[in-house]
Amino acid sequence: MTNIKTAESESVDVNAGAEVDLVKSSTAESGDNTNDGSVLMQGNLILARLRTNIARVFIGQTALVDDVLVALLARGHVLIEGVPGLGKTLLVQTLAQSISAQFKRVQFTPDLMPADITGHSMFDRKDEQFKIRKGPAFTNFLLADEINRAPAKTQAALLEVMQERAITIEGRSLPTPSPFMVLATQNPIEHEGTYPLPEAQLDRFMMKLFVDYPNHEDEIALTRLASGQATGTASVDAVLTSQELLELQNVCAAFVVDDALIDYAVRLSQATREHSQLFYGAGPRASIALVSCARARAMIEGRDFVLPDDIKSVARPVLRHRVRLNPAAEIGGLTIDSLLDQILNTVETPKL
Incomplete structure (x- = not known):
């Protein structure tokens, strides 16, 4: 009988089973979910570093950044809508790089197939067995760029992973790395070549955010930065680890x-x-x-x-x-x- 094997080269969840020290320290003595001031202060310092780091590259839009961080702390997914060219992709890339986490991007197009996102099994002639090749959804931060450019069948490929944080391939449920977050961008529905997202898909997103044109001062700063030096996320340093993010998420979830x-x-x-x-x-x-x-x-x-x-x-x-x-x-x-x-x-x- 033919065996199915998961390809070893693909990403694995290095954080599974890790102890969350912040949560343990905040609940071990009191026996309840109350967080002490030192833990909260430490979390605020980490969040301040993260916001400052993002602002170095993503100019302005502070309300948008804060809302994305809200969804991140709440372990949710975000749908960001706006016309092309407003930095939606840059924001997601900067966030992932600031957290020193895995980041993958899928450009949604009309011919994109579900297996291009989740992965599939393939026959290895050398070993004479089927192997599972994981798709880009096996990551910490998945950018579904222009998600409404693909038809509903392809959009639905994200339904399971957004809810269960796992993907079923050939009858096997494979967990995604932790933390896991889907950040999808879409163009306004009235733009040509777009497909409306189904209700079940929309309900999987914790928040829907709008990104608008920058104000005059922010656009001046953005133009000065972009025209004076190399842009992008090359200059972004990691100020937070995946483990620290998991700890922050657990502390947040413990709030009464x-x-x-x-x-x-x-x-x-x-x-x-x-x-x-x-x-x-x-x-x-x-x-x-x-x-x-x-x-x-x-x-x-x-x-x-x-x-x-x-x-x-x-x-x-x-x-x-x-x-x-x-x-x-x-x-x-x-x-x-x-x-x-x-x-x-x-x-x-x-x-x-």
């Missing part, structure tokens, strides 16, 4: 969230399902993402506790791709973000 805030997140998601101008609303994944992202936002702000404003600040990027306007609302010129603003103003905010 008040039950009233969890109830608030659920009520926001439910409000999208009941709104008369929405064709469909957000599912339970949205409620989970709101709480996870709120924890990460609190950590970036230097707190180990979550406030209602943390949920409000992440509500638009968490919800905007999980809902759809009905035809009457679209004809009336409404936007999803304006409708989400209405919901945020209507749903009662808890008083802690």
